Amino acid sequence: MSFTTLVLRGLRLTLALWLLTVVVITLPLLGLARVVAPDSATGSLVRRNGVVVGSRLLGQPFAGDRYLQGRPAGNPNLGPANPKLAIRIAGAADTWRRVGITKPAPDLLFVSGSGVDPHISLAAARQQLPRLAATRQLPPERLERLLRQHIDGPGRLRAIEPLVNVLGFNLALDDLSDGAPQRP
Amino acid sequence: MSPWPVAAVPLVLAVLTAPPLGRHLDALISDRPQPAWDRWVGPLEAALMRWVGDAGRPADSAMGYLLPLLVSNGLFGLVALVLLLLQPPWLNPLGFAGLRPDLALHTTVSFLTNTDQQHLVPETSLGNLAQLGVIQFLMFVSAATGLAVGFAVIRGFCGRPLGNLHRDLVRSLTRLLIPGALLVALALLLCGVPMTLAPPQVITTLEGARQTLPVGPIALFEAIKQLGENGGGFVAANGAHPYENPTLLSNLISTWAMLAIPVATIDAFGRCLGNRRQSNLLLVLVLALLLLGGAVAMVAEGAGNPALSTWLDGPNLEGKELRFGAPLTGLWAAVTTGTMTGAVNGSLDAAMPATLVVALFNLFLQVVVGGQGTGVAYLLVFVLLAVFLTGLMVGRTPELLGRKVEKPQVVWASLVLLIHPLFVLIPAALTLAGGTALAATGNPGPHGISEVVYEYASAAANNGSGLAGLGNGSPWWNLSTTVSLLGGRYLPIAALLALADGMRRKPALAPGPGTLRTDTTLFTLVTAMVLLILGALTFFPVLALGPIAEGLATVS
CATH class of the missing domain: 1.20.5 (Single alpha-helices involved in coiled-coils or other helix-helix interfaces)
Incomplete structure (x- = not known):
């Protein structure tokens, strides 16, 4: 051939x-x-008043004190022995300490792999409830109830631990306050 | 939930799916009639072969199989290269420009060799035409090429002609990869993976920032990425991104998909040989190595990073997604490197040193289950060398599966074994000698050495995962890894085909009282020793310089 x-x-x-x-x-x-x-x-889009405001699957950056904050995003490629990692973790822990959280949950300090991890742990969420209760002027029990309504997994194999969907929780928080989106 | 029973699910599932899938693969290898398949896809295959103009006769030499393989792969690559260089405006709503030549070449060769190492950020450089017409296309055909080589090598070792390359390519697509990928895609879609041609959505977040939602035809892409041991992401975050891997369930499906075909191919070898005891022993051997590595990585990630104990305790969640947790991300690292997939569901650069030892060990050995089709072939090379070494010890002409192993076979097998370190260690040494100008490591000290060695090990093993802190976008990285990608793929394929063709030409000998049986526990243990000594010792010095040194630093 x-x-x-x-x-x-x-x-x-x-x-x-x-x-x-x-x-x-x-x-x-x-x-x-x-x-x-x-x-x-x-893409599991979430709409509010007909406008797409995000995806249920993707985290959004939240920096203001009126919202539950998600996992930090940043360079996820620092090796475990890299001094820059320890410096970054120390800095993040310090920032949380200044807003009254003395021992922040680890997932508030470690950056996620994707940069858009939609979840935080229940512990990380509960640490932030007192702050939200103050800024939103809502009773803490009401926030705790809201938290329970936005748990993902381990049911239906959505996650290995019970986790809070940060965007879902924050949207519900806005609805609870006055139904209108508020800018910080 | 404890990670251990969850981690067992994909592994047990892969063992359970091995017999039915192995039977199916053996039917393809041995060309047995399959009434249902023959009826439904037979006419399509016949039409394809008629269009190609190949009557489907088996090749009468290793060259007869290798040459069409090289020509077809060259043409697949050419189409991909042109599309990447041009990136025409169709299905490219964000108007991404053509890639720089060195990057286009690296991306083409990387996906053509079933490696999927990525030196680009797909969501900001590839439109949907490139994602489908280049990446998804190469993912299907490179997996089919790997399977075809696996089929040919198994046939040779079973004493049969190597087969017809075009026919094997077509049938591994129509009877395995396409139906399999469609099923996995459907399952992933139901977990939440997008499947749309709509352009990426730019939205305003609750706090008023802009965010791009990288939707696209991901479900099918993801399915062949996992099932075909490809591993390249639709987005740079790969399987850590919720659009590629949205839930624990999708993570388990994806982990199983990486294992399913390589595990079943070993099972198919035993069926083809008519000796399932032989293939079961080999399966036990490679699965034991996989389990051991997986367990080490799970424990290491679950135990966490002692260097950070001032501020926090618990698992090492750096660069990881909470929905999977640290231990399952460790398991994934072992499976993705063992099966030569290279997909990641968290940052490997942020993994603990013990996890890196496991990942590098798997890349060095290439048989911890192994890649699509090539895994079983490499495993047979190690078995052959074990036969040869034991034969030397007792002073007899070694025999493997009833055929004499003679000089040419040992030469080919040794070549296969030597090619890998050659394309890993030499370029890594050159790059490190070039200093920061060439290496551009993202981390200081031993971890930086790991980044460089890992990049070439991943390229030469056709894996594709990487320690992503490495600045690998320069022409040096693109071109030097291209050499390792090509050398690590086509040279072993040529040697494997020559080896298999040499074996099948030898007369079959009846086993006598002095025959060394290879289907015994004792011989399997000897094979394990040969694996560890020949495969792992070659690379031990770089392991010591990289993750082992880093591990000692983290502890002290």
Whole structure:
């Protein structure tokens, strides 16, 4: 068999497999996804007053004291023995101490892998409730009840531990306060 | 929830799916009729082969299999390279420009070799046409190429002709990778992974900041990424990003998907040979190594970082997602490096030194279950060398699976073994000698050495994971890892095919009283020793300079 034959066969194979693996199987799945799971397919979007304000699956940065704060985002590639890691952790712990949380939960100090981890631990959330009760002028018990309503996992295998979905909680917090979005 | 029973789920599942999948793979290897498949996809395969113009006759030499493999892979790569260099405006709503030539070359070769090392941030450099038409395309065909090589090598060792490359490529896609990926994609979609051609959404957050939601046709991409041992992310955060891996359930499905085919391929080898005891012993061996590494990583990540005990205690959650937790992220690190997938669900750079030892060990050995199709082939090379060494000890001509092992086979096997350290250690030494100008490490001290060695080990093993703090965007990194990617893929493939073809040409010998049986526990232990001595000792010095030194520093 000549080399030309081999190349011609290769070209025809490439064209056929490209169409098969890129077009033929992707298009029906895109269609099927719209039918069986339109919410997942489009990114689990959260709307408020018809406007997309985020995704249930993705965390958002929260810096103001009117919202529950999520995990810090930053460079997730500092090695465990890197002095910069210890300095960053010490700085973050210090920031929390200044707002009255003397021993912040570890997930408030460690950056996440994705930078958009939607969750924090129950401990990390509860540490922030007194502050939210003060800024939002809501009774702490009401906030605790709200917290329980926004727990993800371990039920339905959504997470390995019970965790709080920060965006979901904050949206509910806004609804609870006055229903309108408030800027810090 | 305790991580241990949860961690067992994907592993047990992979063992349970091995027999049915192995039977299916053996039917493809041995060309047995499969009535349902023949009826539903047979006509499509026949049409494809007619269009290609190949009658499907088995190759009569190693070259007859290797040459079409190289030509077809070259053409797959050419299409990908052109699309990356140009990035036409279709399905590219954010208008990303074509890639720089060295980056386009690295990305093409990386995905073509089933490695998926990424020196770019996909969500800010690739439109959906490139994600589908380059990345998803190469993920399917590179996995099929790996499987085809696995099929050919198994056939050779079972004494049969190597087969027809085009036919193996087509059938591994139509009967395994495509249906498998569609099923996994559907499962991931139901967990929340997006599947849409809509452009990434830019939204205003509750506090008024801008955030881009990188939606896209992710579910199918993710499925073949895991099932085909590819590992390249739709976004840079890879399986740590909630759009790629939204829940604990999707994480377990993804972990199983990495293991399913390599585990089943070993099972298929035993069926093809007609000796399942042989394949079961090999499976026990590689799964024991995987479990050991996985357990070490789970314990290390769960125990946490002693250097930070002033401020916090508990697991090492740095660079990790809470929905998986630290131990399961450690397990993933062991599975992704063992199976040559290279996907990550958390930052490997922030992992504990013990986890890095496990990850590097897996990359060095290449058989801790091993990659798509190539894993079982490398394992057979180690078995052959174990036979050879024991044969030397007792002074007899060694035999493997009823065939004499002679000089050419030992030469090919030794080559396969030597190629890997050659393409890891030499470029790593050159880069480190070049200092910060070349290396651009993201961490000081031993961890920086680990970053450099890991990058080449991952490239040459066709794994693709990385210690992402490394500044690997320079032309030096793109071009030097391209050499390791190509050398680590096609040279072993050529040697493996030559080895397998040499084996199948030898007359089958009936086992006599002096025959060394390879399907015994004793011989499997000898194989384990050969693995550890030949495979791991070569790399021990760099392990000592990197993670072992770092571990000692963290403790003291």
